[in-house]
Amino acid sequence: MRNPHKCIVHTFKNYTKLEDVGPEDYFCRFEYKAATGAFTPDRVAVYCKCEMPYNPDDLMVQCEACKDWYHPACLNMTIEQTKQLDSFTCHECSPLDGKRPPSRTSTSGVPNGKVNLKQAQHKRQKK
Numbered sequence: 001m002r003n004p005h006k007c008i009v010h011t012f013k014n015y016t017k018l019e020d021v022g023p024e025d026y027f028c029r030f031e032y033k034a035a036t037g038a039f040t041p042d043r044v045a046v047y048c049k050c051e052m053p054y055n056p057d058d059l060m061v062q063c064e065a066c067k068d069w070y071h072p073a074c075l076n077m078t079i080e081q082t083k084q085l086d087s088f089t090c091h092e093c094s095p096l097d098g099k100r101p102p103s104r105t106s107t108s109g110v111p112n113g114k115v116n117l118k119q120a121q122h123k124r125q126k127k
């Protein structure tokens with residue numbers, strides 16, 4: 001018997017190039033070498049406090065101080081809030097509450113902040 005809900009497993013590289021990612025599209029970051037029992041690569045860079053490898057489906061925001069990338073959700077922020085940011089500093093690098101640096105109260109209100117955001121091209125959201 002054949003399972004009709006078959007998954008499509010892409011390589012990580014191909015996955016990032018997909019136009020449309022369906023619910024049955026997965027990617028495999030590692031190659032398993034049955035001969036040696038080893039995965040290649042044997043390590044992967046992880047980001048955020050959840051220590052997840054970069055996922056092209058997830059928008060991430062870069063801390064200006066430590067240059068690490070964070071998921072808005074892991075910062076208790078929405079993606080929209082993240083996009084409004086002028087600059088982002090993660091919790092580790094931020095001064096504790098009460099010791100905030102003098103904030104510039106600019107009212108230029110440009111919605112596109114200068115904060116660095118990382119997200120796969122194909123996930124561009126419609127307005």
Ligand SMILES: [Zn+2]
Nearest residue numbers: 048050071074
């Ligand atoms: Zn995270």
Ligand SMILES: [Zn+2]
Nearest residue numbers: 063066090093
């Ligand atoms: Zn930081």
